[in-house]
Each structure stands twice: as structure tokens, then as C-alpha cells.
Amino acid sequence: MDEPDGQPAEDEAELVHGAPSALSRGQLVVFPERADYLDLVGLLYDDGYRVCVDLTGADYQPYMERELPAGVTRERFEVVVNLLATDTRRRIRVRVQVPEADPALPSIFQLHPGTEAMERETYDMFGVVFTGHPDLSRILMPDDWEGHPLRKDFGFGRIPVQFKGAPPAR
Amino acid sequence: MTVAETSEGDQELLPKSRTAGVEYLREVGAVLRIPHLPEGIEEVPTDHDTMIINMGPQHPSTHGVLRVMMELQGETVLRCKPVMGYLHTGMEKTGEELTYLQGPTNTTRMDYISPLFNELVFSLATEKLLDIELPPRATWIRMLMCELNRMSSQVVWLATNGMDLGAVSMMIYGFREREMILAFFEKVTGLRMNHNYIRPGGVAVDLPEGWRDDVLKILEVFPQRLDEYDTLLTGQPIWQERTQGVGVITTEECLALGVTGPILRSTGMPWDLRRDQPYLYYDQVDFDVIVGSYGDTFDRYAIRLNEIRESIKIIHQILDKMPQGDYRVQDKKVTPPPRARIDESMEALIHHFKIFTEGFRVPEGEVYVAVESPRGELGCYMVSDGSSKPYRMHIRGPSFVNLQALPHMIRGALIADAVAVISTIDPIMGEVDR
Incomplete structure (x- = not known):
């Protein structure tokens, strides 16, 4: 099967704009610090990665000792951003570590306005707060829902379904 | 109060x-x-x-x-x-509780007009994690089914878009044509929608006897019907009045907003993952990427109509190139053994039992795989922790x-x-x- 993504050269997989990187099944992944995240996305934007294809999260609560490149602090949450350069037909993935104690990350809305809904979805599902987002509200779950469903400690099928303004049981 | x-x-x-x-x-x-x-x-x-x-x-x-x-x-x-x-039903959460073999039954229900693409992107992500190579026939079957699905999806769009704009007869025509393809899908997969046909490791069953004639019949009927749509809609002043210059968007705005598919192509940007980042065997077939020039509703209509013609072109080439061989990978850890083997081989029975109860294990890692669905880039971000269920499964x-x-x-x-x-x-x- 052909590689869906452009294969980056082997030697490229070291430092990308000062951030450690790795190859995951042939796909280039960058691991910036939380403080450098916004700058890195901006530098990648200047490199031609003009399209933010996807922004989502992951909760690694049971895997706090997972394998990451040297120099990356493991945190509970990760925000995963897939960027695309249409000119060179290449993709790059940015994985930022977001600590549980302060689950906040700067929004990249100013660079990629298309992430408006994706950041809302990530907030809705993981509770990661995107500072600077124009309208951070729940998007898929009801507004008054408690908890963030895709967190690993959110019970599966154990939460009684509750709706806003539902009539009391007869 | x-x-x-x-x-x-x-x-x-x-x-x-x-x-x-x-x-x-x-x-x-x-x-x-x-x-x-x-x-x-x-x-x-x-x-x-x-x-x-x-x-x-x-x-x-x-x-x-x-x-x-x-x-x-x-x-x-x-x-x-x-x-x-x-319509939120927590499918990404559900996906974490299903094995990789059950996964397509979940993802296929996301985009219910083009279910095979969802199965495809899930399977491609799993296969990339497993690092297995598919037999050529499996890949060609996938391409055949996906292109047919693309045709049926675009026809449904023509139908519903026609009805939204007052061309109610288009609704009936569109669904009539779609029914031909769905009948073929039913013959191949057993279901009209939500097929669970494309699975990690290949496809569920081989194409049935006489499939080539059925496909040729579809390919014979469709071009005439598309010409009828042209007569009904394309040159019609009311249709043009309702669609031209409506909902205009530019390439820069599309890229900034992450918009892909026919909307991006209508602005004149020839971006189609089938050509730009080929997956399956799309680099071995010849087709055109249809682009518009004004980025308006009429352009998007014309693009979708003509993409059906391109799909027909692709399917003709697939029919010529369809090889004989296996329809799924012969890796016993991934593929359930044939039904006949279960009666005679203890090993086969064990494998069958293990695969359907526990599922196969997928090595640790994370991938993002994208395919060109009729609506744009359909992506799957999958994280595996080495168990038989995806640790995280996100569909873009x-x-x-x-x-x-x-x-x-x-x-x-x-x-x-x-x-x-x-x-x-x-x-x-x-x-x-x-």
C-alpha cells in the first residue's frame, strides 16, 4: 500500500523549530512545549502548513509512563493537531502535552479560524480550555452536561441520561 | 422567569x-x-x-x-x-469499547450516505498500525465499492439539492439511480447501508458471481441518466438563477477554514486526495479532478455531477484491472479462518474463537490516515496501546x-x-x- 502521506526524510525527524520530533509509522510528529505551541504552529504556518486539517485530544490517564521523545514531559492530556501543506503535499502532526492540574492551551484560532469548532469539540470532550477562543462552549453535548465524556475516567454507560427541562418521572 | x-x-x-x-x-x-x-x-x-x-x-x-x-x-x-x-451518540467513546474487527460496524454509521468510506478509513488506519500488506484483489474491490458509493452519494446530493431548490422530480430520479447501486451493494455485502464490508485485513466476502454484469449495467445506465439531469437542471434558467453566485467562497477562505472536497474544488483549487496523496491504487487509474472557477453553488453542482462521470471512468478501469486472488490478507492472526476449515482443524477453531471474542492485538502507536470521501477529507486518528481495542479513535x-x-x-x-x-x-x- 502506498504511503498516504509524503514520506519525510529520515534526518528531518529530529528537531523541528527547536521542538523534539519523531516518526510514527512514517508520519512526522512534533512535540512542542506548551509555552512554545502557539509559536511553533505559527512557524509551521510560515513553512507552508496553511491548513489545519484536524484538532483533537487524547487522555492518557492510565499511560502516564508512555514512550515519548527525550525532553518531553508526560502529562495526562494531549492535544493533537494535524497540519497540511497543500503546496508540498505534506502533513505534520503536533502533539502538545497538557497537564491535568491546569488543562489550558492557547487557541490557534487566529491562525487557523477553522479550528473554532474543533477546539470547542476538544473542550467539550476532554475539558481542555483554549484561552483566546472566541466562543468556548459545548458543541456536541448539551450545554448543562456535567463532565467531559472522552476522558478515560468518565464511566462508560454508567451516567443516567439527563436532559435540560425534562419532565419529572410520573 | x-x-x-x-x-x-x-x-x-x-x-x-x-x-x-x-x-x-x-x-x-x-x-x-x-x-x-x-x-x-x-x-x-x-x-x-x-x-x-x-x-x-x-x-x-x-x-x-x-x-x-x-x-x-x-x-x-x-x-x-x-x-x-x-445526533451525538458518542461514537468515538463507543469505538474505544469495540475491537478492531467490530470497529467498522460503528464507524459505518457516521456518514450514512457513504458508509464504505468510513469503513475504509478505519481499516486503513488499523492496517497501517498493523503494518500489513493487502492482496491486490482486496484493494481493487475496495476501490470498486468506494467509487460506486461515491456515485450513489453524489446522486443523493443531486436529489436532495434538487428538492431543496424546488426541482422535486430530481428527488425521485436521484433516489431511483441510487437504488440501482444499493441493490448491487445488497448483493455483495448483504445490506443496503451500513455494510461492515471493508474490514481491517481486506473485505468481508469476495464479489458474488455475476458482479461484473451488474456493474456494467450500472455503468451503462448512468451516463444516459446524467445527460437527462443536464437537460433537466444544468441549462435551465430557473436552476441557474437559484444557484449561480449564491454562497460564494474563495480558495483562501476555504483553506483557512479547513474546508475540503467539492467546496474547495469549486473555488478552482485542484485538491483531491485521490490524486494528491494517493491511497489504495488511485495512482494506477486515470481520472480528472473536476474544478470550478467561481466557488458558487452552481460550480459545486457541476463538480458533483461530473465527479459521477469520473467515477464511471475509474470503475471501467477497475473492471479491466481486477485481478484474481485473495480478498483478504492471509495472516492468521488478523483474518478469521475460512468457515470450512473450522470443522476439520482445531487450530482454525481456536483462531476463529480468539479473533471473534478477544480480537487481534495491534502494536502500539498512533497514525492519522485520510481518504477523499464525497464530502472532502475523511480522516481517522487512531491510537493503539497494544490491546485489541483502539485506545483512541477519532474521525475527522x-x-x-x-x-x-x-x-x-x-x-x-x-x-x-x-x-x-x-x-x-x-x-x-x-x-x-x-
Whole structure:
């Protein structure tokens, strides 16, 4: 099967704009610090990665000792951003570590306005707060829902379904 | 009391008086959601000149349960905001509880108009993690089924878009043609929709006897029918009046908003993952990427119509190239043994039992795989922790992202055009809400 993504050269997989990187099944992944995240996305934007294809999260609560490149602090949450350069037909993935104690990350809305809904979805599902987002509200779950469903400690099928303004049981 | 009752919660469109400065500019800029606003935003009406109404979630032209909050001045849409989540069923959470073999039954229900693409992207992601090579016939079968599915999906779009704009006969024609393809799907997969046919490791069953004749029959009928659509719609003044210059968007705006698929191509940008980042065997077939030039609704109509013609072209080539051989990979750890072997071999029985109860284990890692669905880039981000269930499975639905362009495309349009614009985005709510 052909590689869906452009294969980056082997030697490229070291430092990308000062951030450690790795190859995951042939796909280039960058691991910036939380403080450098916004700058890195901006530098990648200047490199031609003009399209933010996807922004989502992951909760690694049971895997706090997972394998990451040297120099990356493991945190509970990760925000995963897939960027695309249409000119060179290449993709790059940015994985930022977001600590549980302060689950906040700067929004990249100013660079990629298309992430408006994706950041809302990530907030809705993981509770990661995107500072600077124009309208951070729940998007898929009801507004008054408690908890963030895709967190690993959110019970599966154990939460009684509750709706806003539902009539009391007869 | 009354305020509390009529409140829409956090997602409410705020009154103008409570929306200040920059934020207000952005909202006026069509919630343009693009920071650098176009100059010359016309004079802003005050709150009492405008009216906020809801379209949907129960509205025939919202293609499901999309709800659009619109601020109207007379019949002109000023601001609007798509509200979704009415069909949210937690499929990504469910995906974490299903084995890799069960996974496609879940993802296939996301984009229910083109279910095979969802199965395909899930399977490709799993196979990339497993690092297995498929037999050629499996890949060609996948391409055949996906192209047929693309045709049926575009035909459904033509049908519903026709009905939204008042060409009700198109509705009947479109679904008539789709039925031919669905009948073929039923013959191959056993189901008309939600097939669970493309699975990690190949496809569920080989093509049935006589499949080539069935496909040729479809390929014979479709071009005539497409010419009929041309007569019915393309040159018709009313149709042109309703679609030309409606919902215009530019390439830069599309890229900034992450919009892909026919909407991006309608702006003149030839971006099609089948050609630009080939997957399956798309690099071995010859087809054209259809682009528009104005980025309006008519261009998107023409693109979708002509993509059916390109799919026909591709399927003819697939028929010529379809090899003999296995329809799934012969790796006993991934593929269940043939039914006949179970009666005679203890090993086969064990493998069968293990694969269907526990599932096969997938090495640790994470991948993002994208395919070109009829609506745009359909992606799957998958994380495996080495067990038999995905640790995290995220589907990047093209409808979800494309829908975010709605406020921009709809701004300043009449409410009747709003229907045309919603329709031209082709949102499938199952995929938007997942």
C-alpha cells in the first residue's frame, strides 16, 4: 500500500523549530512545549502548513509512563493537531502535552479560524480550555452536561441520561 | 422567569448590546471566523431592526437535525450560527469499547450516505498500525465499492439539492439511480447501508458471481441518466438563477477554514486526495479532478455531477484491472479462518474463537490516515496501546468542518438562498455529530 502521506526524510525527524520530533509509522510528529505551541504552529504556518486539517485530544490517564521523545514531559492530556501543506503535499502532526492540574492551551484560532469548532469539540470532550477562543462552549453535548465524556475516567454507560427541562418521572 | 424559559443556554446568539468591539466585527464579518476582516462592513442595524429565528432542528432542508440560528433583517440573513449535537451518540467513546474487527460496524454509521468510506478509513488506519500488506484483489474491490458509493452519494446530493431548490422530480430520479447501486451493494455485502464490508485485513466476502454484469449495467445506465439531469437542471434558467453566485467562497477562505472536497474544488483549487496523496491504487487509474472557477453553488453542482462521470471512468478501469486472488490478507492472526476449515482443524477453531471474542492485538502507536470521501477529507486518528481495542479513535468528518463555512457563505443572502447554501455544503448530520 502506498504511503498516504509524503514520506519525510529520515534526518528531518529530529528537531523541528527547536521542538523534539519523531516518526510514527512514517508520519512526522512534533512535540512542542506548551509555552512554545502557539509559536511553533505559527512557524509551521510560515513553512507552508496553511491548513489545519484536524484538532483533537487524547487522555492518557492510565499511560502516564508512555514512550515519548527525550525532553518531553508526560502529562495526562494531549492535544493533537494535524497540519497540511497543500503546496508540498505534506502533513505534520503536533502533539502538545497538557497537564491535568491546569488543562489550558492557547487557541490557534487566529491562525487557523477553522479550528473554532474543533477546539470547542476538544473542550467539550476532554475539558481542555483554549484561552483566546472566541466562543468556548459545548458543541456536541448539551450545554448543562456535567463532565467531559472522552476522558478515560468518565464511566462508560454508567451516567443516567439527563436532559435540560425534562419532565419529572410520573 | 420568562427569560430563563426562553434561554438557549451557552450557545445563544448574544444581543448586540452585549457583544463588543472586535467580537462584534467578527460576527458581522459573517462570523467570518477569519481574523482579517474585509473592509467596508455596511452599517450595522440595531437590535430592534432584526429578528433572530431558528431554522431546524426539525426542518426538511437542514438534511437531518441541523439547527441554524439566524439573525434576519427582513429577508436578509445577517449573522447565523450552526448549532449541532442533536445526533451525538458518542461514537468515538463507543469505538474505544469495540475491537478492531467490530470497529467498522460503528464507524459505518457516521456518514450514512457513504458508509464504505468510513469503513475504509478505519481499516486503513488499523492496517497501517498493523503494518500489513493487502492482496491486490482486496484493494481493487475496495476501490470498486468506494467509487460506486461515491456515485450513489453524489446522486443523493443531486436529489436532495434538487428538492431543496424546488426541482422535486430530481428527488425521485436521484433516489431511483441510487437504488440501482444499493441493490448491487445488497448483493455483495448483504445490506443496503451500513455494510461492515471493508474490514481491517481486506473485505468481508469476495464479489458474488455475476458482479461484473451488474456493474456494467450500472455503468451503462448512468451516463444516459446524467445527460437527462443536464437537460433537466444544468441549462435551465430557473436552476441557474437559484444557484449561480449564491454562497460564494474563495480558495483562501476555504483553506483557512479547513474546508475540503467539492467546496474547495469549486473555488478552482485542484485538491483531491485521490490524486494528491494517493491511497489504495488511485495512482494506477486515470481520472480528472473536476474544478470550478467561481466557488458558487452552481460550480459545486457541476463538480458533483461530473465527479459521477469520473467515477464511471475509474470503475471501467477497475473492471479491466481486477485481478484474481485473495480478498483478504492471509495472516492468521488478523483474518478469521475460512468457515470450512473450522470443522476439520482445531487450530482454525481456536483462531476463529480468539479473533471473534478477544480480537487481534495491534502494536502500539498512533497514525492519522485520510481518504477523499464525497464530502472532502475523511480522516481517522487512531491510537493503539497494544490491546485489541483502539485506545483512541477519532474521525475527522468533512461535514463537521465544512459546516463551519456556513456562516460565511450565508452572510447577506436571502433566506431562500440559505436553503441552497446549506444544501450545497452537503452536511451529513451523522458525521457532524458522531
